[in-house]
Amino acid sequence: MENTDRFVCAVDIGGTKIACAIMAFPATGERPHPVYEAEVATGASEGGEAVYARVEDAVCTALASFDGGEVLGVGVGSAGVVDPRTGCIAYANEIMPGWGGIALGPRLAEALGLPVAVTGDVHAHALGEARWGVGRGYDSELCLGIGTGIGGAFVVDGRVMRGSHGAAGHMGHIESTAATGIPCACGRSGHLESVASGTSIGRVFEERYGRVDPARPTVGRDVNDLVAAGDERAISVVREAGHALGASLGSLANVLDPAVIVLSGGVIHEGTGWRSETWRASVAEGYRSQALDPLQDTPILIGELEGEAPLIGAAENLLDTLK
Numbered sequence: 311m312e313n314t315d316r317f318v319c320a321v322d323i324g325g326t327k328i329a330c331a332i333m334a335f336p337a338t339g340e341r342p343h344p345v346y347e348a349e350v351a352t353g354a355s356e357g358g359e360a361v362y363a364r365v366e367d368a369v370c371t372a373l374a375s376f377d378g379g380e381v382l383g384v385g386v387g388s389a390g391v392v393d394p395r396t397g398c399i400a401y402a403n404e405i406m407p408g409w410g411g412i413a414l415g416p417r418l419a420e421a422l423g424l425p426v427a428v429t430g431d432v433h434a435h436a437l438g439e440a441r442w443g444v445g446r447g448y449d450s451e452l453c454l455g456i457g458t459g460i461g462g463a464f465v466v467d468g469r470v471m472r473g474s475h476g477a478a479g480h481m482g483h484i485e486s487t488a489a490t491g492i493p494c495a496c497g498r499s500g501h502l503e504s505v506a507s508g509t510s511i512g513r514v515f516e517e518r519y520g521r522v523d524p525a526r527p528t529v530g531r532d533v534n535d536l537v538a539a540g541d542e543r544a545i546s547v548v549r550e551a552g553h554a555l556g557a558s559l560g561s562l563a564n565v566l567d568p569a570v571i572v573l574s575g576g577v578i579h580e581g582t583g584w585r586s587e588t589w590r591a592s593v594a595e596g597y598r599s600q601a602l603d604p605l606q607d608t609p610i611l612i613g614e615l616e617g618e619a620p621l622i623g624a625a626e627n628l629l630d631t632l633k
């Protein structure tokens with residue numbers, strides 16, 4: 311019998327690692343899964359051209375290693391802002407110097423002779439959760455990734471709202487009263503990311519109580535560990551961060567009225583503290599303090615696909631362009 315499974319090469323380009331996979335979309339309609347997976351360090355400090363070379367190399371290696379069927383194209387989710395018209399990187403922050411301006415989509419398509427579709431990594435993540443994760447079955451989804459920073463995306467009727475510059479969903483950079491006067495990584499001040507990200511939880515704890523380990527700066531994971539151990543100081547810091555996040559989610563829900571809110575990101579999955587009832591209850595409380603009456607019961611769920619979400623979403627985005 312002819313094999314009708316479909317195969318897409320999927321790439322997730324982040325500030326620390328590049329993940330590359332061949333994703334199989336089973337003919338049975340089951341959830342797509344990787345049949346080849348590899349990971350390399352991004353080496354972001356070496357500049358945009360060096361990162362591009364690693365991406366192209368990773369894709370060529372994946373395609374050469376796979377002989378299970380025809381690969382329909384390459385779907386990429388990348389850090390930075392991706393121009394939705396060209397597939398080029400329009401902007402990247404200081405975590406990836408020189409990545410902004412790289413003509414990622416056109417260069418890969420030229421080098422590989424295959425269709426290529428590029429989208430933002432957070433947009434890809436949200437699309438993955440919306441189509442195959444906890445967002446499945448809801449007609450709209452507000453998805454937030456909470457890690458070193460905070461990113462997000464709004465998916466409606468299965469499509470990610472990318473915005474006219476590809477920058478829609480920068481939910482870490484909305485004004486939060488809890489962040490008033492605090493400088494943000496984007497160069498402005500008073501933004502949610504400065505009080506609710508994993509990085510900022512570590513910073514806030516250190517400002518109030520000193521370093522957890524005197525030898526190095528305190529990070530979110532340190533605070534997680536203290537929450538898990540019942541440390542009241544850590545619990546209060548996490549509560550405040552959760553409440554600030556929830557209040558912003560309530561404000562966003564008042565604008566977008568999503569059917570479901572999905573929270574995702576490495577920090578949530580790795581840390582018992584973040585994922586604790588303490589944090590989730592504070593998020594829910596903050597949410598209810600701002601959401602309008604009809605929106606009080608909007609479900610707030612934790613993403614389930616983790617690292618596979620951006621790969622599945624990037625592959626789905628490629629398939630969309632082939633329709």
Ligand SMILES: [Zn+2]
Nearest residue numbers: 483494496501
């Ligand atoms: Zn900002």
